[in-house]
Amino acid sequence: MLSEYLRKDTLLSKYFDVFMFEDLPAKDNPPSKVYLNEVRQSDIFLLLLGKEYGTELSDGVSPTQKEYEAATENNKYRLAFLLNAKPEARHPKMNHFIDLVSDKIIYNQFSTGYELLSNVYSSLISYMLEKGDLRTEPFDKSANRDASLDDLSDEKLEWFVIRAKAERNFPLTINDGKEKVLIHLNLLNKEYPTNGAILLFGEEPQRFFLTSEIKCAHFHGTKVAKPIPFYQVYKGNLFELVDQAVNFVLSKIDLAVGTRAKSVMVPTAYEIPPEVIKEAIVNAVAHRDYDSTASVQVMLFQDRLEIRNPGQLPPQLSIEDLKHDHSSYPRNPLIADAFYFTRYIERMGTGIQDMVNRCKEYGLPEPEFKMRDGFVAIIYRKNGLAFEKVNTEEGTEKLGEKLGEKLGENRKSILNLMQQEPYITIPEIAQKLNISETAVQNNIKKLKQLNLIIRIGPDKGGYWKIVK
Numbered sequence: 001m002l003s004e005y006l007r008k009d010t011l012l013s014k015y016f017d018v019f020m021f022e023d024l025p026a027k028d029n030p031p032s033k034v035y036l037n038e039v040r041q042s043d044i045f046l047l048l049l050g051k052e053y054g055t056e057l058s059d060g061v062s063p064t065q066k067e068y069e070a071a072t073e074n075n076k077y078r079l080a081f082l083l084n085a086k087p088e089a090r091h092p093k094m095n096h097f098i099d100l101v102s103d104k105i106i107y108n109q110f111s112t113g114y115e116l117l118s119n120v121y122s123s124l125i126s127y128m129l130e131k132g133d134l135r136t137e138p139f140d141k142s143a144n145r146d147a148s149l150d151d152l153s154d155e156k157l158e159w160f161v162i163r164a165k166a167e168r169n170f171p172l173t174i175n176d177g178k179e180k181v182l183i184h185l186n187l188l189n190k191e192y193p194t195n196g197a198i199l200l201f202g203e204e205p206q207r208f209f210l211t212s213e214i215k216c217a218h219f220h221g222t223k224v225a226k227p228i229p230f231y232q233v234y235k236g237n238l239f240e241l242v243d244q245a246v247n248f249v250l251s252k253i254d255l256a257v258g259t260r261a262k263s264v265m266v267p268t269a270y271e272i273p274p275e276v277i278k279e280a281i282v283n284a285v286a287h288r289d290y291d292s293t294a295s296v297q298v299m300l301f302q303d304r305l306e307i308r309n310p311g312q313l314p315p316q317l318s319i320e321d322l323k324h325d326h327s328s329y330p331r332n333p334l335i336a337d338a339f340y341f342t343r344y345i346e347r348m349g350t351g352i353q354d355m356v357n358r359c360k361e362y363g364l365p366e367p368e369f370k371m372r373d374g375f376v377a378i379i380y381r382k383n384g385l386a387f388e389k390v391n392t393e394e395g396t397e398k399l400g401e402k403l404g405e406k407l408g409e410n411r412k413s414i415l416n417l418m419q420q421e422p423y424i425t426i427p428e429i430a431q432k433l434n435i436s437e438t439a440v441q442n443n444i445k446k447l448k449q450l451n452l453i454i455r456i457g458p459d460k461g462g463y464w465k466i467v468k
Helices: 002-006 031-041 064-073 092-106 113-131 154-168 178-184 195-201 238-252 272-285 333-341 351-362 385-389 396-403 409-420 427-434 438-449
Strands: 043-051 077-082 107-110 216-220 228-236 255-257 268-270 296-300 305-307 367-371 376-382 451-454 463-466
Touching: 002 113, 031 064, 043 064, 043 092, 043 113, 043 438, 064 077, 064 092, 077 092, 107 113, 154 178, 154 195, 154 238, 154 333, 154 451, 195 238, 195 333, 238 272, 238 296, 238 333, 238 438, 255 385, 268 385, 272 305, 272 333, 272 351, 272 376, 296 427, 351 376, 409 427, 409 438, 409 451, 409 463, 427 438, 438 451
Parallel strands: 043 077, 077 107, 216 296
Antiparallel strands: 216 228, 255 268, 296 305, 305 376, 367 376, 451 463
16 A cells, blocks of 8 residues: 555656566566665665564574665665554564664554554655655755765856956955855855855766756758758757857847947847847756756757746736846756856846846747746747847947047957957967967057957956957
């Protein structure tokens, strides 16, 4: 009865398999070898004690007691449940066995099957809470007891601190130490890094969360069809996942490039605003259900871009609510905070509204949002839009008029290269412009003094951001 219940219960069956010797088919193996091996391989040994001691082996000990002794020797988590009965109603050896058990562990008593179920259920829930399998706090705040601070990347944490200070005036520096930064972000739970810390700064996050990845696919038509022309699975921390997925989409959609006829900067325009693509992907990564076995999917079709994530809307919100002012109910609030500090998102709770408004302003149809095996964001494409926008994108002409000839040709060229290739290095700039690296450094220093550019992140792995 208990075995059947554990196998069918919606919650417990997700976490536990049940082994009972009685369920085994006939085998050419000694029974003791089989059931003792199962005890050694188990996580929990669940002991039921009634009135009878059971069949005695050649040494006078029952298989049940042998199993209990194996569980004790192998340091298994033991739960014991004792049928209410007077001592005189029990077999003498059972009374002795109960005395041995009570010296080692606390047992519960039961009189009916219902009481047994209730006691076992409560004990297993307590076990899962103790192990961290069930949480009473957000996923990203829960301690990951399989990880240590050594599993976090110093380089990735340093990148975050530098970026967050530049974007949101983050109050700490990397010199304050890894632990202090994590404590400030609420990403350290006692001595353990939290799930959020592993996903944001882990050396290998997928070692702990296999489905923390983004699957990107490009289809030439309007439906999912094989063979898939372009398919890529990206791994890394959450910031890397977002950057890789955004770059995948940008590399596949139309990009129109204008001329310098009216501006210092070469005007460029994508058919979908990059900030809309980024917002949709960040939303999928930040608000997904990390307990799910599914991954975030980014699928580009001939007529639309779909971003799917294994997550559900909070019960307080509907799809329509997302398009209007509403309170923020992030599934993973600490991950959302980290994206905010680095300006991967602008404000809490406004991402969907921003996407809708920006698409309308840009001349695209309003995006759609659906609940279909998770949350789906659909951004529609419009043929030829990039080429319409290339010479009318706001700000390019004004920037050219404002700077005029004050910059000089080298600085104009450096600014232009940084706009087109944010991750370009100083040696690469020197090579492209056929000038020395010292000359490039001097010009970059002047551009920084003019507050035209800032460097985000370290020399290796960082990028240039054009401020004006």
